[in-house]
Amino acid sequence: MSAAASTTTPGAQAEEEILRVDHLTMFFPIRQGILQRRTGWVQAVDDVSFSIRRGETLGLVGESGCGKSTAGRAILQLYKPTAGSVFFEGKDLTKMGTGDLRRARRHMQIVFQDPYASLNSRLTIGSIVAEPLEIHHLGDARERQRRVNELLEVVGLDPSMASRFPHEFSGGQRQRIGIARALALNPSFIVCDEPISALDVSIQAQVINLLQELQETYGLTYLFIAHDLSVVRHISDRVAVMYLGKIVEITSRRELYDRPLHPYTMALLSAVPIPDPEVERKRRRMILTGDVPSPVNPPKGCRFNTRCPFAQPLCREEEPPLVQADATHQVACHLWDVIQAAGGTRALPVVSAGGDTAPAGTPPPA
């Protein structure tokens, strides 16, 4: 079902929704004691909604523990979501039986972060790439062989290497193998879960380019999960920012980087080092105080209020809904328009050295 080779120009965004996530919630129980009583929940993903259009790349960014990977896996039903629905090509995956789900999975795949842990070290790379074909009973042995060769070639590996084992390959090559495996069933949608984080700098660009080429050739749709905002800026059409299990802002790549509305997005952008000494010297940097609170016991009200330089009493009481700031820009902040009126990013308090010593939850500067 290779999607007609639609290219991913911005114009393609007008096309239909391939995936819609509605109020997706994923809590993990915490059990303690011999009786394994439930003593609490890790609220990894809490009421997350968004959609992805065919051929688009949606970047999902956030710091570790914000729930971005969990969201990716819950979408693919690798975890059974606690609540909410996931519509893939119009059908709700959360309501599907095992058989239907298996058939749907042919069209959605995942590329994992760790190319060392995600390949079975006892299988040859040929069998690794052929496994999805076997599971779905596609083709006979010879056809599979042919398909494996084709896939290896597509990801830039020599088909003659099919009989080798994963340990014989470098990290970048293993990630190519993982991508070949994800492509085996001709999926239309791929969750890329931090696909380059474990790779060396000079290899990262090779894999990013490969993912982009494949997207153009096969009309793939990506959910690109990453913590590196520079990479997300490079590869995404739209970007969603997560904090403590919630989406705090979602908009086009350009809007997000040019006009961030949520204070957390502003802080994230300002924290990314830029490889240019002159830019770095002139930059105003907003440094957040404290650490990310625990998702077991997230703060009341806005989850970002304990670290937010703009927080007001309202923010500690009431959780801000994700609202439409304009046609293409959603933000979950009570004060976004006030902050914008005050000059947006320029309204950020200037860093004082060591300003991070204040305990989380200090009163906001005026």
Add this chain to the structure above:
Amino acid sequence: MADAGHLLEVRDLRTQFSMRDGVVQAVRGVSFHVDRGEALGLVGESGCGKSVTALSIMGLVPHPGRVVGGEVWYGGRDQLKLSEAERQKIRGNEIAMIFQDPISYLNPVMTIGRQITEPLEIHRGMTHRAARKRAIELMELVGIPAAASRVDSYPHQYSGGMRQRVMIAMALSCDPKLLIADEPTTALDVTIQAQILELLQRLRAELGMALILITHDLGVVAGIVDRVNVMYAGYIVETAPVADTFRDPRHPYSLGLMASIPRLDQARGDRLRPIQGAPPDLIDTSAGCPFQPRCPYAAPVCLEDNPTLELAAPRHWTACWVDVRNAPPHEPGEAPTGQPTAGPSAAARTTSATATGAASPAAAAAPTGQGGSR
């Protein structure tokens, strides 16, 4: 370069690891210096020898590694010639080091306070009470909130960023003149990374300490250091003031690194320009420049001889036969004349790598993937 002004001077340092598959030459003749109060960046990818260089300076190279040559001058003495007891007096005292992964360097069953006071009692002979007071001061200095009440907590009660602060507090406990920070923020989230980098800069300004910052992240280097050493395959291939490293890189590897990373402050271009191929096998000792198989500027001479660092501009040294400003780039692995280089280096690579396997497909496949698949 041997004037007395340098705080630390490393000359022709060589460190090897004897493995079953052969001798891994992790550091292959590295020379550089750090001045008082200066911040030096040591940049490169994993396996380039940047961490081993630091461990060699500290005298902490793990078995089966061994420093096999060179000199490390500090305080008028070659550290490599000192006894272990004499080095112990310098290590952790005058030269301190912090690591990427604080949790593996903290004792899980000892309180944070005890871990900070221990070096003070050993190196400085402080009483328990004085050391504890100093520990709380240090924790405040590195920005640990409510230090007095958290001094008796255990490492697992601290977050990743706070643990790195504890490591820094321990490193600072004896007022070192030089702090070596090995990927101090790599394991941290970006907002926490910003906090730690800010802290390092503030401490440097307040305490006048020199810093060697080891990282693979060019962005981290850009904001903090005065000079940059770029390392590749156990060699320093370029050294320059930080502004020149970024504005006017002269080594093809540095140039390639800059072109291959997306930047937050730049709009999406069509494609990144990756460095092709993969880093070399350090067991391989074939002649020539180690970057040559991946280098788009390689000339015939690069197969024969490994270039040494030469002055390319004021305070700017690079180890390259080619002047990248004038040479036209070509496909790596092809000689500029157009002949494919299946010659001496490729052959040496496959034979020497039979045991390690990993390097031979690495060297062979990735270029074809880039060049030939479509």
